[in-house]
Amino acid sequence: MIPLSYIFIFSSLLFVIGVFGAISRRNIITVLMSIELMFNAANVNLVAVNRIMHPADAVGQVLALFAMTVATAEVVVGLALVLAIYRKFDNVFVERFNLLRG
Amino acid sequence: MDLRLIAFFVLSSLSIAAALGLVLMRNVVYGALCLGFCLTMVAGLYALLGADFVFAAQILIYVTAIAVIFLFAVLLAGRRVELTAKPFNATAPAAALVSLAVFVMLGSILWSAKSAWGFLTASPSATTAEISALLMGPYALGVEILGVMLLASLVGAVILARSLAVDKEERK
Numbered sequence: 001m002i003p004l005s006y007i008f009i010f011s012s013l014l015f016v017i018g019v020f021g022a023i024s025r026r027n028i029i030t031v032l033m034s035i036e037l038m039f040n041a042a043n044v045n046l047v048a049v050n051r052i053m054h055p056a057d058a059v060g061q062v063l064a065l066f067a068m069t070v071a072t073a074e075v076v077v078g079l080a081l082v083l084a085i086y087r088k089f090d091n092v093f094v095e096r097f098n099l100l101r102g
Numbered sequence: 103m104d105l106r107l108i109a110f111f112v113l114s115s116l117s118i119a120a121a122l123g124l125v126l127m128r129n130v131v132y133g134a135l136c137l138g139f140c141l142t143m144v145a146g147l148y149a150l151l152g153a154d155f156v157f158a159a160q161i162l163i164y165v166t167a168i169a170v171i172f173l174f175a176v177l178l179a180g181r182r183v184e185l186t187a188k189p190f191n192a193t194a195p196a197a198a199l200v201s202l203a204v205f206v207m208l209g210s211i212l213w214s215a216k217s218a219w220g221f222l223t224a225s226p227s228a229t230t231a232e233i234s235a236l237l238m239g240p241y242a243l244g245v246e247i248l249g250v251m252l253l254a255s256l257v258g259a260v261i262l263a264r265s266l267a268v269d270k271e272e273r274k
Contacts, residue, residue, distance in 0.1 A: 001223055002110045002150070005216035009209055010114040014121055014144075016205040021125035023197035024190050029176055030130055033137045036168065037121050040144050043156075051151045052222050058232040061156050062241055065233070068163050069248045073255035075168050079175045080259035086179035095191060 007048040015041035026093045028085070032078050039071040106222070109150055117143035128189045130176045138169035151222060155230045 014037055021034030043064045050060025082092070089096055120140035124133045145160040237245055 001104050001221045002107055003216065003221050004219035005212055006110065006114075007147075007151075008212040008219075010118070010147075012205060012208040012212065013118055016201045016208070017118070017121045017125055019204065020197050020201040023200070024194035025125070026187070026189060026191050027130050027180075029172065029179065030124070030133055030189075033124055033133060033172055036137065036164075036172075037124070037140070040141065040164075043160075044144060044147060047148055047151055047153045047156055048222075051153060052220050058229045058236060061153050061229060061233055062236045064153075064156050065159055065237075066241075066244060066248060068159060069252065072163055072168060073252055075171060076259045077255050077262070079171060080262040082175060083179055084262050092180045093187075 002052075004048060004052045007044065007052075011041040011044045011048075014038075014044070026095065028082050028092050028094050028097075029079075031094065032075065032082070036071065036075070039067060043067055106150060110147070113143050113146045113150065117147070126189075130180065131173070134169065134173045134176050137172060138165055141165050141169055152227065152229070154228060155233050 018034045018037030018041065021037065022031050025031055025034065046060045046064040046067070050058065050064075054060070085097060086092055091097075117140050120136045120143065123136040124140065127133050127136065141160065141164040145157050145165065148157040148160055
């Protein structure tokens, strides 16, 4: 018997850790990995609410699968951008990416 | 104590520990490995919830594809010095405060209404057939759009990763 509130607390903790990493880390790849943590927290919520509150149908799991696909596309494009930026600036630290500074 | 509750506590605490390791550890390679471990534990949570297809997809997509791609990217971009450089920027204390405040707010709201939600009591049943019926029925348009989006991101990633390399060689 797993209470849904425990799962909510777990996923909000995972999400908040992801937020902290995305804001505070210097390495762009760790920032992207923290964003993946946030995606996972949302997916856990979708699946848990589906299985506990509406066990009859699987719509929440379908939504979680869609979110996974979008996350994959985001990672692919994001890492390609990281590699391109690394080639241009020879650096992986976020504060050095100042191409748009006037 | 219920066996499933014990399994939930073990999986969630290991997952949180791995996530903290990803965010706090200095070496980015360890961070990528921590991400893989954390995603595996989340997959175990899906199995515990009885979402068998999402469990398989999580292992196939996240653990064996995304985590490994991150590991490749860490090894491709960055020198040895950068892997162990100062990990946090100047906003780290403020970021910690803000995320702690957000967690306290979310947690207190969720906890105050905890009796409104149910428990996981039903024994798990196979959901793959149901998911496939939904994907091929009412959500077929979404599947098609996602396919096009994946193709576009694939082509875009190849172009992004390649064009700048060609640029650099021409400049030399």
